[in-house]
Amino acid sequence: xxxxSASVAVSALPGGAIPAQAARTGKVRIIxxxxxxxxxxxxxxxxxxxxxxxxxxxxxxxxxxxxxGKTTLLNAIAGFHSLSSGSIYLDDEMLCGPGKLKAExxxxxxxxxxxxxxxxxxxxxxxxxxxxxxxxxxxRAEAYEKARDMMADAGLRGIENNYPGEISSxxxxxxxxxxxLMNDPKILLLDEPYRALDSLTKSVMHEALLEIFYKNxxxxxxxxxxxxxxxxxxxxxxxxxxxxxxxxxxxDIDIPHPRDYSVLTTKRxxxxxxxxxxxxxxxxxxxxxxxEKER
Amino acid sequence: xxxxxxxxxKTISFVTGEDFWRGIVAxxxxxxxWETGSRSQSWFGVAFPWVSQVPAPTAVLQEMYRLIQDPSFxxxxxxxxxxxxxxxxxxMVIGIPLGLAMAVSKTFYGISxxxxxxxxxxxxxxxxxxxxxxxxTQELSIAFVTFxxxxxxxxxxxxxxxxxxxxxxxxxxxSMGSSTWDIFRRIILPGTLPSIVVGATVGxxxxxxxxxxxxxxxxxxxxxxxxxxxxxxLGFFIWNSYVGGSYTxxxxxxxxxxxxxxxxxxxxxxxxxxxxxxxxxx
Amino acid sequence: xxETDLTKLPINTLLDRSDQMSSTAVAMHRLSLWLASPRxxxxxxxxxxxxxxxxxxxxxxxxxxxAEMPGLTTVVSEWLSKNPIYGLSIFVDEYYLHIWxxxxxxxxxxxxxxxxxxxxxxxxxxxxxxxxFVxxxxxxxxxxxxxxxxxxxxxxxHGSETPVIFxxxxxxxxxxxxxxxxxxxSIDISYVRAASCLGAKRWQIxxxxxxxxxxxxxxxxxxxxxxxxxxxxVAGEMVSGxxxxxxxxxxxxxxxxxxxxxxxxxxxxxxxxxxxxxxRVLGDYMMQWxxxxxxxxxxx
Ligand SMILES: Nc1ncnc2c1ncn2[C@@H]1O[C@H](COP(=O)(O)OP(=O)(O)O)[C@@H](O)[C@H]1O
Ligand SMILES: [Mg+2]
Numbered sequence: 001x002x003x004x005s006a007s008v009a010v011s012a013l014p015g016g017a018i019p020a021q022a023a024r025t026g027k028v029r030i031i032x033x034x035x036x037x038x039x040x041x042x043x044x045x046x047x048x049x050x051x052x053x054x055x056x057x058x059x060x061x062x063x064x065x066x067x068x069g070k071t072t073l074l075n076a077i078a079g080f081h082s083l084s085s086g087s088i089y090l091d092d093e094m095l096c097g098p099g100k101l102k103a104e105x106x107x108x109x110x111x112x113x114x115x116x117x118x119x120x121x122x123x124x125x126x127x128x129x130x131x132x133x134x135x136x137x138x139x140r141a142e143a144y145e146k147a148r149d150m151m152a153d154a155g156l157r158g159i160e161n162n163y164p165g166e167i168s169s170x171x172x173x174x175x176x177x178x179x180x181l182m183n184d185p186k187i188l189l190l191d192e193p194y195r196a197l198d199s200l201t202k203s204v205m206h207e208a209l210l211e212i213f214y215k216n217x218x219x220x221x222x223x224x225x226x227x228x229x230x231x232x233x234x235x236x237x238x239x240x241x242x243x244x245x246x247x248x249x250x251x252d253i254d255i256p257h258p259r260d261y262s263v264l265t266t267k268r269x270x271x272x273x274x275x276x277x278x279x280x281x282x283x284x285x286x287x288x289x290x291x292e293k294e295r
Numbered sequence: 296x297x298x299x300x301x302x303x304x305k306t307i308s309f310v311t312g313e314d315f316w317r318g319i320v321a322x323x324x325x326x327x328x329w330e331t332g333s334r335s336q337s338w339f340g341v342a343f344p345w346v347s348q349v350p351a352p353t354a355v356l357q358e359m360y361r362l363i364q365d366p367s368f369x370x371x372x373x374x375x376x377x378x379x380x381x382x383x384x385x386x387m388v389i390g391i392p393l394g395l396a397m398a399v400s401k402t403f404y405g406i407s408x409x410x411x412x413x414x415x416x417x418x419x420x421x422x423x424x425x426x427x428x429x430x431x432t433q434e435l436s437i438a439f440v441t442f443x444x445x446x447x448x449x450x451x452x453x454x455x456x457x458x459x460x461x462x463x464x465x466x467x468x469x470s471m472g473s474s475t476w477d478i479f480r481r482i483i484l485p486g487t488l489p490s491i492v493v494g495a496t497v498g499x500x501x502x503x504x505x506x507x508x509x510x511x512x513x514x515x516x517x518x519x520x521x522x523x524x525x526x527x528x529l530g531f532f533i534w535n536s537y538v539g540g541s542y543t544x545x546x547x548x549x550x551x552x553x554x555x556x557x558x559x560x561x562x563x564x565x566x567x568x569x570x571x572x573x574x575x576x577x
Numbered sequence: 578x579x580e581t582d583l584t585k586l587p588i589n590t591l592l593d594r595s596d597q598m599s600s601t602a603v604a605m606h607r608l609s610l611w612l613a614s615p616r617x618x619x620x621x622x623x624x625x626x627x628x629x630x631x632x633x634x635x636x637x638x639x640x641x642x643x644a645e646m647p648g649l650t651t652v653v654s655e656w657l658s659k660n661p662i663y664g665l666s667i668f669v670d671e672y673y674l675h676i677w678x679x680x681x682x683x684x685x686x687x688x689x690x691x692x693x694x695x696x697x698x699x700x701x702x703x704x705x706x707x708x709x710f711v712x713x714x715x716x717x718x719x720x721x722x723x724x725x726x727x728x729x730x731x732x733x734x735h736g737s738e739t740p741v742i743f744x745x746x747x748x749x750x751x752x753x754x755x756x757x758x759x760x761x762x763s764i765d766i767s768y769v770r771a772a773s774c775l776g777a778k779r780w781q782i783x784x785x786x787x788x789x790x791x792x793x794x795x796x797x798x799x800x801x802x803x804x805x806x807x808x809x810x811v812a813g814e815m816v817s818g819x820x821x822x823x824x825x826x827x828x829x830x831x832x833x834x835x836x837x838x839x840x841x842x843x844x845x846x847x848x849x850x851x852x853x854x855x856x857r858v859l860g861d862y863m864m865q866w867x868x869x870x871x872x873x874x875x876x877x
Contacts, residue, residue, distance in 0.1 A: 078770070078774060079773075080770050099617060105770070105773040105774050106774070106776060107774065107775055107776040109774070110774050110775065111774050113767045113768065113770075113771065114767075114768065115765075117765070117767040117768055117771035119768060119769070119771075119772075119785070119786065119789070119790075120866055120867075120870070121789035121790070121792070121864070121866045122785075122789075122866075123866075130772070130775050130777075130785070131775035131776055134772070134775060134776050134777040134778070134781050135775075135776035135783075162869075163865075163866040163869055165866060165867070165869065165870030166869055166870060179775070183775065183776070229747065313709065314709055317706075317709035317710050317713075318709065318710075318712075318713035319713075320710070321709070321710045321711065321713045322713055322714060322717060323715050325714045325717070326778070345733045348732050348733045349729065349732075349733060350801055374841060400614075405615060405616050405619025405620060405622075405623070406619045406620070406622050406623040407623055408623075409620040409623050409624065409663070410623045410626075410627045413624075413846065414846070416804075416807070416840050416845070416846045416847075416849035416850040416853070417843075417845055417846040417849070418807050418808040418810075418811040418812075418845065418849070420808070420811045420812045420815060420823070421811050421822075421823065421826055421841070421842045421845050422824055422842070423815070423826075423827075424827065424829070424830035424838050425646070425839070425842065427830070427834065428645050428646060428830075428838075429642055429643075429645065429646055431642070432641070455726065473697060488850070500722070503722055504722030504723070504724050504725075504808075505724075507722055507724050507725045508722075508724040508727070508812040508815075508816075510723070511727060511728075511812075511816055511825070512812065512815050512816060530724075530725070533725065533727075533728050534727075534728055534816075536728065537728030537731065538730070542729075542732055544730045545729050545730065545732070547724070549721050549725045549726065549729065552721060552722065552725045553718075553720040553721035553722075553725070556721075556722060557720040558815070560720075572843050
């Protein structure tokens, strides 16, 4: 943690787009969550008594082999489907739990999808202004102005009136994150957002994400199956078992922020890799033997 | 054994499912509406628009019961089926090689595809009189028009399917030392098979539509009968029922045509599934 | 264009390129590319062979069966004649009357089929319950080919105009409704979820996600719809009609005006082609996001 650099970054932002208490909201607590797909006996147990916490204002990365149930967990937080039992809290407000097993999707928790979900039929700026305009929070003029500021800030000037299909997938991911941030979410839920990118683009994207994080201090819940990515980005890394998923190991990564790519060659980083690689590899082997594939 | 068990389980879960019951309810409501509408004149003294002209489902059912014992009805069904089969097979036998040739050879494609595209927008039935002039017998002219109906669809699907095959398959095959014939036989043919199946399933549907209309046009029609003596068939059967004022027979005939078309598509789909096992899910 | 190419370029230069070239310049460029390729010459060979065979087999060699057909020169001179022997040519008002009547029927039927089929298809794809109740009836009626409705349509509707329009409508309607439904079902669930995350209400999702998301399939459906509309119209006009191109073809047969049959067929082909091209152009206009993606060789 490096509070000085964070506060400098926040004050540098145009129009005070960041709520003052941003750093203190977005804590998610997952308590004893269970998700079972299908009918009893014939279905699939995807999440099994899963308990952990996503601290506010930090990046928490969940690592696990493909098909272990990471997306399932994220979907429960986002409110796309219900839990079978257990509960999830966002800043001490119950999202779902006994009596209300499905959360309502809402702009306080915005998902960035595995394959990207910018609407291809809307221009980039129409995509970015979609949230505030649907919610009726901003007028069109206000939304466009805010969107232009945020795009300029994220280095996305000049593509406002292009369609997502006309820009590279790396740029598309940045647009999608800006679209999420337009709503001042309490937490960003990122589901393997850089999975389809080549490793060079990916490293650029990682630094861009960190930069956005330092400016906004929005809580981030990040899913990946790439251990290096997890340790590089995360304050906290939750290593999951193969399906049904449950935390196997939770690590607090004490490499100071702000980080950049030089971190990858440090001794501390290698130590974290060494400490976790065996655990991750073991789960990956189990998943492979079980023939897991994701949806 | 397992297959039977799976089938039984699937059937049970389907029959007990929401989809099935809601579907049944919907169809019953539809039939009730139809029955009431048809009999509105006699029941309420007010004729519902349009529906009151259509014979009631109960009357149609009675008529169908009578018809299945009537050999001349079966003869009509036989004649139509025969024409569909002839036209459809001819379309497959000519359309598949032609489509493959167009897909394989750029030169042949360049020469023939534009002509093909110019002829394609002419609806098959517009060919009926020309076909009657050209072909020596009425039977052949109906079969020809039927052939046209399926032909264009099949060719388009074959070309599309063959062109959509991933080039990497060719590269892989080449690098493993396959000859041109091998590539054609082992990659192009199976690669095109799924679209041939699609083309055939769509094509046979069109074929039924064309046969029925061709039979009606050449058998009757307000403009006098093109081609003179009627050749029979289900299309002629419903037209004749109309001329004879037997409206229940019209509807019974329509239902038979619908069932025949549905059955032939279903059979082709099954054959297709059997021929392309790699497309099965799971 | 591969992904790495795109990411290496600065964003602005990459995107402005397509705007800088005017559309006429693009068209000219395409034309010169086309002329430099073998395609136009192969095409001429193709048409040459087709028309040459027609001419030779009918009018020169007088092959058996072919000799009965109207020949190429007979048809062309009749079609372009100021005083057509059989009454129909491009200089005769009646020719345009027939075309107009057919187009009018197509327009009415196509408009009705779209106005009813698209909303129906959208709801079928959008609401599971609606589909459970409505789709079985739809599927029950659909196997009956529209052309088999001819006699019943004559019985149900009075006059000769409404039955023909009804038949044409029916064929279009199935194609439109079915493709629209498939279009809704093809929409990636992520788009719907993303919209609900961003705070869109149910009807906003319908308006901003479902409708535009289904548009590509809707236009495929409309393309098929015009095609089958002509298909049914011709049959309807041949069986029961007063004017129209199908009627021309049928009466020309009974009145032994053979060249006019071919004129009618060719005209049908042209008009049919033009109408479906119009639908395609409208589709490209309404889905510019797709056209522009394709122009860039987009990766999606
Ligand atoms: N809708 C569903 N119905 C049944 N099983 C599902 C469904 N969605 C996911 N699964 C199963 O649940 C498991 C976990 O899936 P997922 O959460 O997508 O994994 P991950 O995101 O970790 O790759 C997988 O075995 C998958 O097949
Ligand atoms: Mg996943």
